[in-house]
Amino acid sequence: MNNKQIENILSGNGIHPTAVRVVVWNAIADKHEPFTLKDAEQWLPYTDRSSIFRTLKLFADQHLLHELDDGSGIRKYCLCRCESKQHIGHVHFTCTSCGKTFCLDNCHIPSVILPKGYTQHEAEYLIKGICSNCQ
Amino acid sequence: MNNKQIENILSGNGIHPTAVRVVVWNAIADKHEPFTLKDAEQWLPYTDRSSIFRTLKLFADQHLLHELDDGSGIRKYCLCRCESKQHIGHVHFTCTSCGKTFCLDNCHIPSVILPKGYTQHEAEYLIKGICSNCQ
């Protein structure tokens, strides 16, 4: 992906495509598993941490990324491939042996019926167990 | 619940019923919604924070409590009322308006079929939206 394409993606999602935002998107766009702020820092050794932080947050606010809490205590981000803006996406799997979290892209979150008065905006389905590498 | 009863619950779950553990259990046993370490500190003003922390962790290890990450960045605990030890329990709901997290006790987590090689131990289903009080 070249910078022009990245700029189009960003501006198409209401994000002014600044230099930092382009390099951050370039670093994360090909990642298929959830990553942390620290991961992003290591991919971008010359970019300031708080700038990366603010950029990831902006991307999440604009629904380009999805914030994920997998029980590790460290926030993770994953590329949002939801059709809708509702984030009722795919199931995540955290391996309690190696600690990695995976996107189960083909595993859709089944919907549930909420009690009266509750309105759903997003849903997160996290399974903990042993991944295929750690069996 | 008197102390004798609490001691029986704890020792029945493989926990030596010390003074701190009894008062902690006494403070949390009637709580129906997820709570934080800070909440527990406020219910137990004369008990040391790290002692409460270690006690809650012990309870969670012994499956009396359930650790829950609702995206607030602060760990929450909820009383475990799962039948099995697998923690495939009820759905949780976080209100993005008031920030509270609720146990939807009557809302069971639907199961999903995992890809080959993955083994499930626990599952967490979290819905974000607007609760009935904030509509």
Added chain:
DNA sequence: CCAATTTTTGCAACTCAGTTGCAAAGTGAA
């Protein structure tokens, strides 16, 4: 019962992810 050992507890301090204040740099409009 006492002494030795183990477990539990309270205190203080530390770690580190996340966050913010602020000034400098950059950008865009008039």
Added chain:
DNA sequence: TTCACTTTGCAACTGAGTTGCAAAAATTGG
């Protein structure tokens, strides 16, 4: 160019979670 606004880098702060350690309490063995 000038002015206003946005973005960025730096440094410092916040606070949840965690740990080291010694004192206290409980348990075990003789």
